[in-house]
Amino acid sequence: GIGQAMADGCTKLRWDAWGPAEVVPTRSGSFEHLKEHQRVGVRWLLALHECSPGAILADEMGLGKTLQTLCFLDALAVRTRRPSLVVVPASLIDNWIAEVGRWTPRLGVLRYHASSGVEREEIRRQFFDDPRAYDLVVTTAGAVHCKEDRRTFFRKVGFEYMVCDEAHCLKNAASARHKELSKNVRCRRRLLLTGTPVQNKLSELATLLGFALAGDKGVAADIEVLQELAASLEEQQRTQAMRELQEVAAPLILRRLKADVLTELPAKRGVVTRLEMDPAQxxxxxxxxxxxxxxxxxxxxxxxxxxxxxxxxxxxxxxxxxxxxxxxxxxxxxxxxxxxxxxxxxxxxxxxxxxxxxxxxxxxxxxxxxxxxxxxxxxxxxxxxxxxNDELFQSAKINELMRVHEEQVARGCKTLVFSQFTQFLDVVEAALSARGVAFCRLDGKTAIADRAGAVAAFQGEGGPSLFLASTKCGGTGLNLTAASAVVMLDLDFNPQNSRQAEDRAHRLGQVRDVVVHYLVCRNTIEEMILQRTMPKMMLDRHFGAHRAALEEATEGAFCEATAREPGDDCGDADLCGADGEAQAKVNEANVIKDFSAFLLGS
Structure with missing residues (x-):
């Protein structure tokens, strides 16, 4: 079983990943360009390749999970000719293919994504005409959802790895995406990439581990043990549960934090700005x-x-x-x-x-x-x-955004703006246009073909100074390090979504300190949301590789963190921890209770 395989491979894992820093041979020479923590990550993946059917690379956002994965596959291409499948959100396809061209240009890559069945049929023909020409197939979960594509391609091709980017989307075993990827892709091994491995419920992590271990080389009995363990952990005290889960999962999950490995990364500071509404508002x-x-x-x-x-x-x-x-x-x-x-x-x-x-x-x-x-x-x-036009500015948040933007422009800096509500982005867009401010925008309505161009325009010298994005669509996978200020126009019931968004700017490649502005209107229901979401303990920080951090995660520490009153300055902007969608629903339900009491009260 997996347990015996891991026991047999433990010495090799420790030596290969953290032993002498030998250069790993790759087809494109990509290993030589990596930072030290990324080299460790590649050696860890190669060591696990020998003794496990799956792994989770769970580095904090901005540490280069994509690059480490590509370098690992580049090294794997020296050993095997079986292609690997990379499943990504549609908005990240262009980014993955661009990264292949930049870092691993000798990997043959196929983009399996098209709007029409005829186009996808042509892509399949292209692959089967010369399958050995492709080391990497980049696709989306939506493509796997299509019955014809499953029958004619994903079940037909034998992949070495299925790599799932933004893998926290697989934490619900009952979801269609989890089931479809589990059953309809032939692969020997699985690699999950996520910056948020620990959600509010420990059982969700066990689901991710079970998915990672369920490739052709996986052992079903071991997966059941993991799930049973997670269920029992839910009954235990949180600190004890975290220690036990880390012990079980440690060989299969690599988790590093930016604070631990990127001492040269500029600081990130979070500011909660409480705004007085415009009189009309x-x-x-x-x-x-x-x-x-x-x-x-x-x-x-x-x-x-x-x-x-x-x-x-x-x-x-x-x-x-x-x-x-x-x-x-x-x-x-x-x-x-x-x-x-x-x-x-x-x-x-x-x-x-x-x-x-x-x-x-x-x-x-x-x-x-x-x-x-x-x-x-x-x-x-x-x-x-x-x-x-004057009605467009009867919003405290738009006026504050304009103030932040003017300060940024005076410093020669750019600003990244997020909202969950695309209709509010429409109003912001109208206000910016009324002031003659150039901007880029990306949301669910932005054509896939246009997204890379919007990012490139913003990142480029002399490009627009503002980038508007929906939290859902623009909050994952994008590199927007041209911005040194991030403005969150509203609060998400799942605070991790906000953290994902802010780290579009605070990541490798950033050369300036980053300030994250959370805008909240005084004496409104937004303060109810703030009260429910701000004090959440950052579980993922305590699930890192350092046991010392776990020792500090006592019940008292949780109580202290929960009791913290949010001030004007919130330090490093890791405001809300790693709450999952399940906790988001709990947060929303609690706020609705507060709201109903507010309406019915005196």
Whole structure:
């Protein structure tokens, strides 16, 4: 089994990874260009290749997991002609292929990604015409999801490795992605890459380990033992559980932190900025609070005695949008102007002209004020329905962003901006355009073919000084070290997503100190989110390679960290630790409880 294999290979693992720093032969000579911690990582991967069917390279974001993996595969290409499969998010395909060209140019790489079945069929033909020409196939989980691609390619080709980038997405064994990659790719071994190996639930790490060990050379019995261990660990005290899990997982997971290995990396500092709302924004916010409070209290006196949970969730998110900008609310147009706006839309939109008036009214009423403005611009409607430029700046967050940006420009520096809400990015984009500020933008609507160009433009000398990105799409895998300031316009219920985003700038290649600005409006529900998410203990820091760090992770330390009151300056900006999506749901549910009590209280 795996346990015996690891016991037999332990001496080799210790010697090969941390022994004499001999140069590892690679096809492209890539090993010679690595930093010392990256060389250790490559030697560790090569040692595990001899004695384990899988591994997890879990270095903190920004330490070069992609480069270490490519160098490892470059060394492997000297020994075997079997190709390896790299499964990445669609937004990272161009980055991976560019890194191959830069660091391992003698590896033959095939991009298995296309929008049409005909194009993918041509890619398959290209591969099978000369399979020995390709050492690396780069694809997405979406391609593996396609039944025809599974049948004609992924189950047909025998891969040496399946490498899964951003592997924390596989922590849920019940997810479609986990099941499809587990069952539909033929590979001898698996390598998972993630900067966040320890999530809030230890069982999720066991799921990742089980996935890593389930290649052709994996042993099912050992995977079951891991899962049973994780379940038992959930019952134990946290510190003891972490020690036991680290002992079991240590040979299979390599985890280094930037603070430990990159003494030359500039500092990262986090600042929580509490903002006073613009008067118009405060009035809009208070109006929504008053309306929801009246409705909640009226319902509490009625037969049902309470609004539904879904109602409170909807009311909460309505206030959350207004906390960003009043134009994300729905109160700008008076009933008379709203009626004339719908009349104008019916005249220019055939689908509206054919639909019943009541249905059209419901549709338009569901739009935010900014969406109404966008429709008025798109269909060249009256200026009465459009937003004036000064209204764009009735947001505390946009004004603070402008202030930070002006300071950055004065220093000759660039700024990276994240929001979870693409519609708010639309408003920010309009405000920047009104001020004549050049910017790049990347979100889920950005074509895959255009993403690399946006990054290159921002990274280049003389390029735009601002980069707007959605937290979900732009928060992983990208290298945006041209920025020395990161502005987080809103707080994520999963704080790890924010940390992923901020490390787009704080990573290898950064030459300036990085300041991360977390913007929070005073006396709003954003402070409820802050209270629930900020004090989380950084579990991944205590799961690093150093046992001394684990010794400090006592129950008292957890309590102390949880009790910490967030101040204006939060030190190194590792604000929120490694909460997973499960904890994000818990955080959100707790905030909704706080919010419902707020509405129903005095």
């Amino acid at each position: 405060r009035a809009a916010y208070d109006e929504v609070v008053a309306a929801n409070r009246t409705a909640a209290r009226a319902a509490a006196k009625g037969p049902g005695r309470r609004q539904s949970k879904a109602w409170f969730v909807q009311a909460f998110h309505q206030l959350r949008r207004v906390s960003l900008h009043p134009l994300l609310g729905k109160s700008r147009l008076s009933p008379d102007v709203m009626r004339r706006f719908v009349d104008a839309l019916i005249e220019v939109r055939p689908d509206f002209a054919k639909a019943p008036r009541a249905r059209v009214d419901r549709e338009v009423e569901s739009w935010s004020d900014f969406e109404k403005h966008q429709a008025a611009v798109e269909y060249d409607l009256s200026m009465d329905f459009r937003v004036a």
